[in-house]
Structures are given as C-alpha cells and as structure tokens.
Amino acid sequence: MADGNNVSDVQFLTVAEVAGLMRVSKMTVYRLVHAGELPAVQFGRSYRVPESAVEDFLRQAQVDGQSETA
Template identity: 70%
Template sequence: MRREAARPLSEVVFLTVAEVAAVMRVSRMTVYRLVHSGHLPAIRVGRSFRVPEQAVHEYLRENFTESIESTDRP
C-alpha cells in the first residue's frame, strides 16, 4: 500500500469495522478477513479494530477494476 507523508495521529480518522463495511458495502466478516490477511491495516483497541479511513480509500482505489464491457469498447 502506498504511504503518503505521515500525518499527525490527531488528524487521522479511524473507522470501526462496521463503518468500513458500510463504506465498502461488504459484510463485517469481509473486513475482518482483509484486516487479518494484512490487506487492510488496522490497530487493535481492546478487543476491536480501528482502520484508518485513508487506508480504506487507498485499498478501494488500488483494487478498482473496470468492468469487462467497458474494456471491450473501442
């Protein structure tokens, strides 16, 4: 994952797993799988995880693929 200039932690917005799932429109289990596999960085707070909002946007941007129809057009 691409790292930009480090931002002060006071400026970082952290999302819960449920919030990440809503943004990505996937299940919470999918988010947990991404976190545990290392595809989505997270920090552990007690028994729950928090994911930097910017990491979610980077993950979606890096994994975006165009549909097959749009790549077949001239």
C-alpha cells in the same frame, strides 16, 4: 513527523463503518484486516481502520480491476 502525517489528524472507522462504506459484510472486513490487506489498529478486542487506508484500498482495487468476493 517529516512526512506530514499527524496521528491526531487520522480519522478512524469501526469495522461496521468500513463494511457499510465498502458494502460488504463485517466478516469480509475482518478477513482483509487479518490478511494484512487492510491496515487496522487493535484496541483490546476492537479494531479501528484509518479512513485513509480504506480510501487507498478502494483506489488500489479499482486500479487492479480486482474485486473481493466472499
């Protein structure tokens, strides 16, 4: 790929792992995924979130000064 992104280099996290990193509930992560705010890949009934997407989301949340409240 021209942009340097290689699928084999992507680290995927489970919803539970993302929830732990963000210190929110798994339901909050599911809401973010379904709202399109947090990109994820669906495997059957499970979702996996690229680690870089979590980092980008948190970085953007800091810049915006907004926090997710549920």
